[in-house]
Amino acid sequence: MSFYVTTPIYYVNAAPHLGHAYTTIAADVMARHMRQRGEDVFFLTGTDEHGEPVAQAAEREGVTPQELADRNAERFQALMPRLEASNDFFIRTSDPRHEKRVQEVLTAVYEAGHVYKGVYEGWYCPRCADFKTEAEAGPDHTCPIHGIPLDWEREENWFFRLSTFQEPLEKLLAEDSDFVQPRERRNEARAFVAQGLQDISLTRARLRWGIPVPWDEGQVFYVWFDALLNYYTALAFARDGHDATPEFWPASYHLIGKDILKFHTIFWPAMLMAAGIELPEHVFVHGFLLGGDGRKMSKSLGNVLDPFQVIDELGTDALRFYLLRDVAFGEDGATSMDAVRSRYETELANELGNLASRTTNMVRRYRDGQVPEVELDAALAADFAGLSGRVGELVGRASLTAALEEIWQRVRRLNRYVEEQAPWQLAKDPERAADLDRALASLAEGVRVVGLHLLAYMPSAMSRLLEAMGERGQELRDFGAGGGGGSVQQLEPLFPKR
Numbered sequence: 001m002s003f004y005v006t007t008p009i010y011y012v013n014a015a016p017h018l019g020h021a022y023t024t025i026a027a028d029v030m031a032r033h034m035r036q037r038g039e040d041v042f043f044l045t046g047t048d049e050h051g052e053p054v055a056q057a058a059e060r061e062g063v064t065p066q067e068l069a070d071r072n073a074e075r076f077q078a079l080m081p082r083l084e085a086s087n088d089f090f091i092r093t094s095d096p097r098h099e100k101r102v103q104e105v106l107t108a109v110y111e112a113g114h115v116y117k118g119v120y121e122g123w124y125c126p127r128c129a130d131f132k133t134e135a136e137a138g139p140d141h142t143c144p145i146h147g148i149p150l151d152w153e154r155e156e157n158w159f160f161r162l163s164t165f166q167e168p169l170e171k172l173l174a175e176d177s178d179f180v181q182p183r184e185r186r187n188e189a190r191a192f193v194a195q196g197l198q199d200i201s202l203t204r205a206r207l208r209w210g211i212p213v214p215w216d217e218g219q220v221f222y223v224w225f226d227a228l229l230n231y232y233t234a235l236a237f238a239r240d241g242h243d244a245t246p247e248f249w250p251a252s253y254h255l256i257g258k259d260i261l262k263f264h265t266i267f268w269p270a271m272l273m274a275a276g277i278e279l280p281e282h283v284f285v286h287g288f289l290l291g292g293d294g295r296k297m298s299k300s301l302g303n304v305l306d307p308f309q310v311i312d313e314l315g316t317d318a319l320r321f322y323l324l325r326d327v328a329f330g331e332d333g334a335t336s337m338d339a340v341r342s343r344y345e346t347e348l349a350n351e352l353g354n355l356a357s358r359t360t361n362m363v364r365r366y367r368d369g370q371v372p373e374v375e376l377d378a379a380l381a382a383d384f385a386g387l388s389g390r391v392g393e394l395v396g397r398a399s400l401t402a403a404l405e406e407i408w409q410r411v412r413r414l415n416r417y418v419e420e421q422a423p424w425q426l427a428k429d430p431e432r433a434a435d436l437d438r439a440l441a442s443l444a445e446g447v448r449v450v451g452l453h454l455l456a457y458m459p460s461a462m463s464r465l466l467e468a469m470g471e472r473g474q475e476l477r478d479f480g481a482g483g484g485g486g487s488v489q490q491l492e493p494l495f496p497k498r
């Protein structure tokens with residue numbers, strides 16, 4: 001089985017911030033989890049480099065757009081290892097191989113009769129690189145996202161017959177469909193289609209920084225179509241020497257923020273239908289991370305959570321854990337540095353970190369570091385039953401917070417188990433050696449299983465834990481399904497107190 005997950009490609013003019021980190025981490029958790037399940041995984045991220053804002057910024061700085069894009073793309077490439085993202089490729093839309101493929105796909109759309117010449121007039125946000133309908137525009141024709149005044153633009157360009165796809169899109173977004181998740185977002189897309197679809201502008205006449213339209217050299221493709229196609233084009237050249245499209249297309253999951261819903265749930269599938277390309281399986285739309293005051297993050301409000309501050313202070317694992325733990329993935333939620341510190345102390349250091357050090361210490365102290373090979377505690381086994389299936393099912397539909405909660409319930413169960421069994425008491429009574437064996441073996445097994453399931457969320461700390469616990473593989477498995485026994489090494493604190 002193959003699994004292909006993508007993040008949006010990030011606009012190269014922006015500075016990397018929490019929103020970029022969020023989607024990237026979520027996609028990475030899915031990719032890592034699927035690899036642990038033995039799936040053939042492809043995880044794609046990258047940068048969106050064309051369009052007016054890049055051309056304008058380059059002009060201001062007196063460099064070419066390509067030079068600006070090269071410089072800014074590096075900041076996003078550097079972000080990936082800091083987040084411990086395991087992306088298989090990083091696409092840049094100024095890559096000539098992408099450009100060639102975009103021209104091929106859109107020429108097919110043109111030749112199929114879905115493109116015609118017309119005049120476009122409308123309210124346009126240069127930062128979104130998008131026209132806004134009257135309904136979408138903010139007060140006094142401002143951009144609802146950027147708050148800046150919209151420009152009234154008029155130009156002759158090529159149009160895509162989006163209206164042709166009214167019915168196919170209604171079907172795609174129908175009540176029983178899981179193409180768009182969660183359901184509220186699907187309903188939003190449906191409502192947009194229900195208004196009646198207007199044809200949309202596919203090209204730009206005024207702009208030079210874009211991919212040339214093969215049948216009209218005076219125009220370039222609208223940056224959004226060039227960008228959306230990255231999900232498809234990348235597979236053709238991401239793996240040296242062969243075209244991986246047959247292995248990985250259609251994509252399993254596109255993860256996106258709700259601000260780009262219209263492009264991904266309406267324009268994108270319509271474009272693929274027009275080109276005769278199979279549709280992706282799912283688009284998962286996550287919410288917005290808000291400031292601690294529940295308002296949109298902004299520098300002027302001083303409520304911005306800086307992912308790099310979290311990484312510097314508490315580590316990448318803490319950032320990854322926090323973002324998928326504190327805000328239900330798919331919903332909006334408040335975030336703050338105080339909340340990060342609090343989760344770190346109470347859950348990572350006290351619950352998981354202490355459990356790990358107590359377990360390794362007790363096996364070392366009472367059994368010379370050898371996990372006893374005995375039958376495991378049946379009651380504990382019952383509380384772990386079906387964990388890997390349940391977590392797999394949840395991660396498989398991008399319910400990353402719910403999956404994490406399933407795992408965390410077992411972390412708490414193991415802490416209760418330590419208190420119930422009180423191995424330090426059992427160790428005082430030689431007649432209870434068998435009970436102590438069973439308690440330590442069960443605890444060690446529980447910690448291994450929890451570590452395996454948390455590995456996708458916190459790759460560094462959990463690798464250290466699994467190594468200390470003598471767990472050799474990374475395959476997900478259920479409690480009691482491992483070989484048992486084995487030796488345990490000393491473990492430095494996983495989440496040291498700050």
Ligand SMILES: [Zn+2]
Pocket residue numbers: 125126127128129143144145146147
């Ligand atoms: Zn805007």
